[in-house]
Amino acid sequence: MFFQIARLAFFGFIVLTVLYVILSWYSRSIRRGKLETEFDEEVKTGDRDAFIKEGLARYDSSLRRKLILGVYVVPVIVVAALIYVTNFM
């Protein structure tokens, strides 16, 4: 049983890590796009690269970015719920 759980955890971890990387890249890219439009349409003056860099640094320490870690948490909760519903309800 423990071997099977370890196997599930191992492959689950790999799949979720791939998802985590994709999601992180996508979210950061979206934020970068928003910063680019914000600069081009509203700020317009100053250093464009510095503005975007600063915005991304703010994003890197934001709660929104840490929420992506939910990719690892949610499936564990779903599995626990599934085990309960399938076997003990």
Add this chain to the structure above:
Amino acid sequence: MRYIKWGIFLLLALLTFGFFHYTLPQHDVVRIVDTEVRRVDFGENSIFWASPDTGTDTAANRDVRFINAVYENGRVMVYRNEDTGWGWPPYFKLDSSNLQTEARDLASTSAAPQWVVIRHYGWRNEFMTIYPNAVSVRAIAGPDVQIIPWLNIIILTLLVLFIFWLWRVWRRFKERRIDPVLDDAAEAWDSVDERADAARDSARGFWGRMMAWIGTWRSKPRE
């Protein structure tokens, strides 16, 4: 070439449909006739059997629980009742013994029928000797019940949304990371040889662009 493309597409669609048809839960309204346990030696059909009871050892053969049932129209169905454990498909079913007891408790005769809904996944196939795996059973008042497969609706909707999202991610990745590289490469190529114009025109489609991108890795022809 067009036929090959459509053939591959059709095959993929069929495989996808088959995969989900096998894996997603379905509901049968049946009357349980009997439950039994018999030993099964797995052969070519071993992929269509799940795992031994969780916590027990794996061997070349083992005893498998079965549930024999009859539909309202008189046709029969035999379910296996196996743990899926921690493996595929992810039902996390660990309580086969309990399910067998519930099924035994609901068994009835045609004279005094007790109708039940059996939730299961998998296929019955006589040629391969494979059986759907029963996941849960519950008693119902009569055979005329409307069952809405909420779980399947939710799973398939989420799947479509996920694929759509992946497609958008891919589009964005292409736009931001691949296209600039491709454009640079195309420009460099242009300065080397005018013939690249024709190549770039043919590199418009997805495959063409991919091949053009891969082409940039190759060494340039020696003069």
